[in-house]
Amino acid sequence: MRLxxxxxxxxxxxxxxxMAELGHEVLGVEVDExxxxxxxxxxxxxxxPGLADLLTxxxxxxxxxxxxxxxxxxxxxxxxxxxxxxxxxxxESAADLRYVEAVVDNLAPLVDRDVLVLGKSTVPVGTCAxxxxxxxxxxxxxxxEIAWNPEFLREGFAIEDTLQPDRIVLGRRxxxxxxxxxxxxxxxxxxxxxxxxxxxxxxxxxxxxxxxxFLATKISFINAIAEVCEAVGADVRAVADAIGYDxxxxxxxxxxxxxxxxxxxxxxxRAFMARAGELGASEALTFLREVDNVNMRRRTRMVxxxxxxxxxxxLGVNVGILGAAFKPDSDDVxxxxxxxxxxxxxxxxASVTVYDPKAIENxxxxxxxLSYAASADDACENADVVMVLTxxxxxxxxxxxxxxxxxxxxxxxxxxxxxxxxxxxxxxxTYLT
Ligand code: UDX
Numbered sequence: 001m002r003l004x005x006x007x008x009x010x011x012x013x014x015x016x017x018x019m020a021e022l023g024h025e026v027l028g029v030e031v032d033e034x035x036x037x038x039x040x041x042x043x044x045x046x047x048x049p050g051l052a053d054l055l056t057x058x059x060x061x062x063x064x065x066x067x068x069x070x071x072x073x074x075x076x077x078x079x080x081x082x083x084x085x086x087x088x089x090x091x092e093s094a095a096d097l098r099y100v101e102a103v104v105d106n107l108a109p110l111v112d113r114d115v116l117v118l119g120k121s122t123v124p125v126g127t128c129a130x131x132x133x134x135x136x137x138x139x140x141x142x143x144x145e146i147a148w149n150p151e152f153l154r155e156g157f158a159i160e161d162t163l164q165p166d167r168i169v170l171g172r173r174x175x176x177x178x179x180x181x182x183x184x185x186x187x188x189x190x191x192x193x194x195x196x197x198x199x200x201x202x203x204x205x206x207x208x209x210x211x212x213x214f215l216a217t218k219i220s221f222i223n224a225i226a227e228v229c230e231a232v233g234a235d236v237r238a239v240a241d242a243i244g245y246d247x248x249x250x251x252x253x254x255x256x257x258x259x260x261x262x263x264x265x266x267x268x269x270r271a272f273m274a275r276a277g278e279l280g281a282s283e284a285l286t287f288l289r290e291v292d293n294v295n296m297r298r299r300t301r302m303v304x305x306x307x308x309x310x311x312x313x314x315l316g317v318n319v320g321i322l323g324a325a326f327k328p329d330s331d332d333v334x335x336x337x338x339x340x341x342x343x344x345x346x347x348x349x350a351s352v353t354v355y356d357p358k359a360i361e362n363x364x365x366x367x368x369x370l371s372y373a374a375s376a377d378d379a380c381e382n383a384d385v386v387m388v389l390t391x392x393x394x395x396x397x398x399x400x401x402x403x404x405x406x407x408x409x410x411x412x413x414x415x416x417x418x419x420x421x422x423x424x425x426x427x428x429x430t431y432l433t
Contacts, residue, residue, distance in 0.1 A: 001024045001025070001077065001078075001079060001181075001184065001185055002024070002025045002026075002027075002076055002077025002078065002079075003019055003024050003025070003026050003027070003076075003077055003079045003080075003081065003185070004026070004027045004028075004029060004073045004076050004077060004079070004080045004081065005019070005026060005027070005028050005029065005080075005081045005083050006029050006073070006080065006081065006082050006083060006084055006103045006107075007029075007030065007082070007083040007084030007085065007099065007103070007121070008028045008029075008030035008035065008036075008039060008066065008083075009083070009084070009085055010046065010048070010153075010155060010158065010263070010332075011083045011120060011121070011151055011153065012028065012030075012081070012083030012084065012120075013028065013039070013044065013051065013055070014048065014051060014153060014158040014159060014162055015081060015083055015120060015151065015162060016028040016064060016083075017051060017054045017055050017058060017064060017159075018054070018159060018162040018163050019185075020054075020058035020061070020063035020064040021054060021057075021058065021163065022163075022186075022188050022189075023063070023188075024063065024185070025063055025065075025077070026058075026063060026064050026065070027065050027066075027067060027072065027073055027076040027077070028064060028065070028066045028067070029066075029067055029068065029069070029070065029072075029073045030066065030067075030068060031068060033068055036066055036067070036068050039055065039066045040059070040066050042055055042056040042059055046331055046332065047329075047330060047331035047358045048155065048156070048158050048159075048330075049156065049159075049329060050159050051158065051159060054159065070106045070107060070110055071110055073107065073110075074107060074110035074111050074112075078113070078114075078115045078116060078181070079115070079116050079117075079118060079181055079185065080107065080115060080116070080117045080118070081117075081118050081119075081120050081149075082100055082103050082104075082117060082118070082119045082120060082121055083120045083121060083151075084099035084100055084102075084103060084121055085099055085121070085263075086099070086100060086121050086122055086123055086267075086271070087267065088266075088267040088270060088271065092274070093270035093271060093273060093274040094124070094270075094271055094274035094275070095122075095123065095124055095267070095271035095274075095275075097123065097124075097127060099121075100119070100121055100123060100127065100131070101131070101134065104117065104131050104134055104135050104138070104144075104146075105134065105138060107144075108134075108135045108138035108139045108140075108144060109138050109139065109140055111139065111140070111142045111144060112140065112142055113142055114142060114143040114144075114145070114177075115142065115143075115144055115145070116145045116146075116147065116176070116177060116178055116181050117131075117135075117144060117145065117146045117147070118146075118147055118148070118149045118178070118182070119131070119146065119147070119148045119149065119150075120149055120150065120151045122150065122151075122208050122209065122212070122264070122268055122271075123148075123205055124205070124209075124271055124272075124274075124275040124278075125202050125205040125206050125209070125275060125279075126202065126205070126275075126279075127205060128146055128147070128148045128171065128201035128202070128204075128205060129201060129202070131146050132146050145172075145173075145176040145177060145178060146201075147170060147171060147172035147173075147176065147178035147182070147201060147204075148169075148170070148171040148172075148201045148204040148205055149168070149169065149170050149171075149182060149204070150169055150171075150204055150205070150207060150208035151208075152165065152166065152167075152208070152211060155262065155327070155329075155330045155332055156327065156328065156329035156330050163189065164189070164192070164194075165189065165194060166194075166195070167194060167195040167196070167197055168182075168186055168189065168190065168194055168195070168196050168197070169197045169199070169204050169207050169208075170182050170196070170197070170198055170199070170204065171199050171200050171201035171202065171203055171204020171205065171207075172198075172200070172201065173200070173201070179198060183196075209268055209271070209272045209275075212264060212265055212268040212269065212272075213268070213269050213272055213285075213288060213291075215253055215260075215265060216260055216265045216266075216268075216269050216288070216291050216292075216295070217287070217288070217291050218253050218254060219253065219254075219255075219259060219260045219265075219295070220259070220260075220290070220291040220292075220294040220295050221254075222236065222239075222240055222254045222255070222256045223256050223257070223259055223294050223295065223298055224294050225239055225240075225256070226256040227294075227297075227301075230433075236256045236417070237256070237417055240254040240255065240256065255416070255417065256417055257298070257391075257415055257416040257417050257418075258298045258299060258302055258337040258338070258341065258389060258415040258416065259294075259295040259296075259298035259299065259337050260295055260326075260337070261326035261327075261334070261335040261336045261337045261338075261340070262326040262327065262330075262332060262334055262335060262336070263332060263334040263335070266292070266295070266335045267335075269288045269291060269292060270292065272285060272288065273285045273286075273288050273289065298337065299337050299340050299341050299344065300344070302341045302387070302389075302413065302415055303341060303344045303345055303348065305413055305432050305433075306319060306345060306350070306385050306387070306413060307348070309385055309411050309413070309430070309432060310384060310385065313349070314345060314348040314349045314350040315349035315350075316349065316350075316351070317349070317350045317351065317384045317385065318350070318351050318353070318382050318383045318384045318385075318408065319342075319345050319350045319351070319352045319353070319383060319384065319385050319386075319387060320353050320355075320373075320379040320380035320381070320383035320385070320386045320387070320407070321338065321341070321342050321345075321352060321353065321354045321355070321379065321387050321389055322355055322356075322376050322379060322380075322386065322387065322388045322389065322390070322392075322395045322398075323338045323355075323356055323388060323389040323390025323391070323392060323395060323415075323416075324336060324338050324339050324342070324354050324355075324356035324359040324360065324362075324363040324389075324390065325338070325356055325358060325359035325390050325392075326338070326390070327390060327391075328390055328391050328392045328393065329392075330358070330359070331356075331358035331359040331361070331362055332359070332362070333359050333362045333363050333366060336359075336363075336390075337389065337415075338356075338389035338390050338415070339354075339363055339366065339367055341387070341389060341415070342354050342367065342370055342389075343367055343370070346369065346370060351371070352370050352371065353370075353371040353372070353373050353378070353379045353381075353383075354370050354371070354372050354373065354379060355372070355373040355374070355375060355376050355378065355379035356390065356392070357392055357394060359390075360372050376394065376395065376398065377403075377406055380403055380406050380407055381406050381407075382406075382407065382408050383406075383407045383408060383409070384407075384408050384409045384411065385409070385411045385412075385413060386403065386407060386411065386412050386413070387412075387413040387415055388412070388413070388414055388415055388416060388418060388419060389415040389416065390416065391416040391418035395418070395419075396418050396419065400412070400423060400424045400427035400429055401427050404427065404428065404429075409430075410427075410428055410429040410430060411429065411430045411432065412424050412429050412430070412431055412432070413432045413433070414431065414432070414433050415433075417433060419431070
């Protein structure tokens, strides 16, 4: 099939490349000309395992073409994906839909035949219905059907999650062609008995935000339990392991630590609360405020732990921070708990040096005043406290004895509960969480 994907960020680029991998002819449209030039040269502007290879492969096969032109897009094919960002509005909790709206506003007047628009971006419930009205007001007589097909990909596993998804969800009005076209589009995936949930657009929109709200709640749940464990000296990792054996609970996504960050969970739970408020159902989601609070408290607490280890003052203290990305296998520092903690420590007088295998450049753009090191060893030199704030495998593997000779004081703060406490303590380190 001939498909167009609007927006070549994380979601859109992965989707475009994966659709080419499925054998479709894909036009990726991106308004940022500098980004288009990089992508056309096979250069992915962010780190995602395997994506650059697949991009180059399909630029070569010719199945993927990248452009800035809406006119070219309007003529390309009959299915259009919206994969642009829906960031948090400045100074508000709600989602900013201007990029989604711009796609349909620009596309609708150019389309001269019956087409299907499939929304993939995470949007507040009711957005699809509003876009239908918007398109009706702008189209030149063509029947432009809009349906929602949310995406659940995780950074670091984006290709796998797109090509072998847990499920495919389609929210559409039954009268249209969305179901038939979507089945054709994903035929290779559906052949493997992937669950296909066919529903209305409102439900599909809610599936996505509910999934993210549940995941955020799961993390904040175990972090709330961690607070109680800390008060009594209990081991939250053992609690998570033990409750995780109950299949109804499950051990995945139950890792306590400095909490969740990234471009999705924090903004999505806030937008969900804001939307529930607009719908007169704000009480239903007040617990998400607490989920957000627990999550933010983890960051403040990390700073308190370091201050406590330094006898109550951070002034002049050297802190070596390992990890800046919001999670391993990513260079994404959007709302990164690690960088947030680094920034807070510096504001309170500590001298902070950060190392991350992939995220240094992005970190510099947000926090230019922090010091950055070229290796974990460099970051830890003369440190009074070493902190692991993103669980990259290379940090988990560090030999405490190797680090001992570099630091001023052997204090390690394990912000992701990813280190072997016994091992570090056995090598004479003060191990803190
Ligand atoms: C998330 C959802 O998982 C995905 O389905 C959705 O499409 C987009 O948002 P992503 O942001 O890539 O994906 O990251 P994810 O792996 O979910 O991690 C989010 C944050 O939670 C990270 O900061 C991570 O470190 C943290 N986390 C995750 C925990 O603190 N504990 C856990 O047990 C799991």
